[in-house]
Amino acid sequence: MSLINVSNLTFAYDGSYDNIFEKASFQLDTDWKLGFTGRNGRGKTTFLNLLLGKYEYSGTISAKVGFEYFPFTAQHPEYLTMDVLEEVCPGAEQWQFVRELSLLKVEADDVLYRPFDSLSSGEQTKVMLAALFLKEDRFLLIDEPTNHLDMEARQLVSEYLNTKKGFILVSHDRAFLDNCVDHILSINKTGIDIQKGSFSEWWENKQRQDAYELAENDRLKADIRRLSDAAKRTGGWSDEVEKSKNGTRNSGSKLDKGYVGHKAAKMMKRSKSIEQRQHSAIEDKSKLLKNIESSDSLKITALPYHKNQLAEFDHISIKYGERTVCSDVSFVIGQGERIAISGKNGSGKSSLLKLLTGEDISYTGTLRTGSQLKISYVSQDTSFLQGSLTEYARAHEVDESLFKAILRKLDFSRVQFEKDMASFSGGQKKKVLIARSLSEQAHLYIWDEPLNYIDILSRMQIEELLIDSAPTLLFVEHDREFCRNIATKTVLL
Incomplete structure (x- = not known):
C-alpha cells in the first residue's frame, strides 16, 4: 500500500480561460478500487492524462508507483495476439496470460494465436485487461472499458475487476460500478470528492x-x-x-x-x-448549492400514429456474405412500446435497426412498416460530427433553439455552442445525436447504443423522459440498469 498525493492541482488547456481543476487536493490509496464519475466534459480523462504526465500543470502529484492507461494501443495489431501481449508485458510468461484470460472466460487457444486485429472489440478489451493486470507496481487507469462489451461481457469483466485492486475505473454503467469498486472519486462543479463505498451508496449520500x-x-x-x-x-x-x-x-x-x-x-x-x-x-x-447538478426535465415531440402497430419483423434473417448474423427473427412494434434488442456482440442487433431505417441490407423474410411512418435514428457512430451546432441543426431541419435548450439541460455550457463538434468529448458527441433526435417529430425512435460515453446523471434524465413521455422506442443498449428501467419488452437474439 502507498499513497498518491495530489496537492493544489490547477490545470487549464492552452487558450482556455476556464480552469478544469483549481487548487484540488486529495489522497488516493493504491490498494483502492476507485470508480471515477462526473458529467461529460468535467475532466475525467484529463485527470488520467495528468497522472500520466502528458500535460503541464501547477501544483504537485506525487506517487511511488507508475501509471498504466487502458485502453493501450497495439503497435502492431497485425501480429499474433500472443506477440502483442509480449510487447505490452515483456516480463510475463504465457501461463500467466492463460490464467488471466481464463478468469475472463476467454479461451486462450482461440485468441493467442490469431492476429490481434481479427479479434472482436470485446475480445480485444478482455485481452488488454489481462495484459494490464500482469504489470507489477503499476496503478491502472481504466478508461471506459464497457463501451464495446455486451451485457454478459460486462458482467464477466466487472466480476474480474472485483478480484483485483489498485485502479481508477471510468465508467457510466451503474450496475458495473456497483459490482467492482470500493470507493467513488467524483468530479463535482467545485472540485473532486472521494467517498468510501459503491456507486449506489455515493449516489444516496x-x-x-x-x-x-x-x-x-x-x-x-x-x-x-x-x-x-x-x-x-x-x-x-x-x-x-x-x-x-x-x-x-x-x-x-x-x-x-x-x-x-x-x-x-x-x-x-x-x-x-x-x-x-x-x-x-x-x-x-x-456556500450552498455549488455542487447540486442541474438535471432539468427533458421533453420529446413524439407523434401519435394512426394505427396501433407501427412495424413487424416476420421471420427475418440477415446475412453478410456467407455469415448469418441473425435468423428467423419475429416481433411486432406496437405504439407506446419501448423494445430492447438484446444479445451478444455480433448477433445482428444493429443490423435489425438499420434495416428498419431503410438502409440497404440483404435479408430474407418480411418486414412490414406502416405508411408514412416517421423515424428518428441515433447511430452508434459519432465520428462524422464536425462543424457548428447551428449548421448541424439546420442540416437536419430541427428547431435550433429547442436543440440547444436540450443540450443545455444535458449540461452543455454555452461556450460549447461556439466550438467545432469535432473537438467534443465522446459523451458530448453522443448528446448531440440524442438532442437532435429529441428535437425531431417522429412516430418511432430507433436508438443504437445511445448511452455510450454518456454520464450517469444524463442517463437518469433520459430515463425519466422516456418513462414520463412513453414514446415508441426500439433500442439497443448494454446498460443493465437502463434496460431494466426502460424496456417494456425485450427481444433476445
Whole structure:
C-alpha cells in the first residue's frame, strides 16, 4: 500500500480561460478500487492524462508507483495476439496470460494465436485487461472499458475487476460500478470528492446532501428576507427618532435630546447587528448549492400514429456474405412500446435497426412498416460530427433553439455552442445525436447504443423522459440498469 498525493492541482488547456481543476487536493490509496464519475466534459480523462504526465500543470502529484492507461494501443495489431501481449508485458510468461484470460472466460487457444486485429472489440478489451493486470507496481487507469462489451461481457469483466485492486475505473454503467469498486472519486462543479463505498451508496449520500442543502437554502432565503425587513424597519425607526430631537413633546414641552439621541443610537446599533447577521446568512447561503447538478426535465415531440402497430419483423434473417448474423427473427412494434434488442456482440442487433431505417441490407423474410411512418435514428457512430451546432441543426431541419435548450439541460455550457463538434468529448458527441433526435417529430425512435460515453446523471434524465413521455422506442443498449428501467419488452437474439 502507498499513497498518491495530489496537492493544489490547477490545470487549464492552452487558450482556455476556464480552469478544469483549481487548487484540488486529495489522497488516493493504491490498494483502492476507485470508480471515477462526473458529467461529460468535467475532466475525467484529463485527470488520467495528468497522472500520466502528458500535460503541464501547477501544483504537485506525487506517487511511488507508475501509471498504466487502458485502453493501450497495439503497435502492431497485425501480429499474433500472443506477440502483442509480449510487447505490452515483456516480463510475463504465457501461463500467466492463460490464467488471466481464463478468469475472463476467454479461451486462450482461440485468441493467442490469431492476429490481434481479427479479434472482436470485446475480445480485444478482455485481452488488454489481462495484459494490464500482469504489470507489477503499476496503478491502472481504466478508461471506459464497457463501451464495446455486451451485457454478459460486462458482467464477466466487472466480476474480474472485483478480484483485483489498485485502479481508477471510468465508467457510466451503474450496475458495473456497483459490482467492482470500493470507493467513488467524483468530479463535482467545485472540485473532486472521494467517498468510501459503491456507486449506489455515493449516489444516496449525494441525494441526501443535495436535499439538505436545498432545504437549508430555503431556510436561509427566508431568514435573509426576515432580517432585511427587520433592518429596514429598525433603520426607519432610528431615523424618525433622530428627526424628533428638535421637535416637542406633548403639551408643548421640549424633548430630552440626550434621551432621544441615546434611543436613536441604540436602535441604530440594533439595525447594524441585524445587518451583520443578514450578511452572515448571505455568506452561508453562498456556500450552498455549488455542487447540486442541474438535471432539468427533458421533453420529446413524439407523434401519435394512426394505427396501433407501427412495424413487424416476420421471420427475418440477415446475412453478410456467407455469415448469418441473425435468423428467423419475429416481433411486432406496437405504439407506446419501448423494445430492447438484446444479445451478444455480433448477433445482428444493429443490423435489425438499420434495416428498419431503410438502409440497404440483404435479408430474407418480411418486414412490414406502416405508411408514412416517421423515424428518428441515433447511430452508434459519432465520428462524422464536425462543424457548428447551428449548421448541424439546420442540416437536419430541427428547431435550433429547442436543440440547444436540450443540450443545455444535458449540461452543455454555452461556450460549447461556439466550438467545432469535432473537438467534443465522446459523451458530448453522443448528446448531440440524442438532442437532435429529441428535437425531431417522429412516430418511432430507433436508438443504437445511445448511452455510450454518456454520464450517469444524463442517463437518469433520459430515463425519466422516456418513462414520463412513453414514446415508441426500439433500442439497443448494454446498460443493465437502463434496460431494466426502460424496456417494456425485450427481444433476445
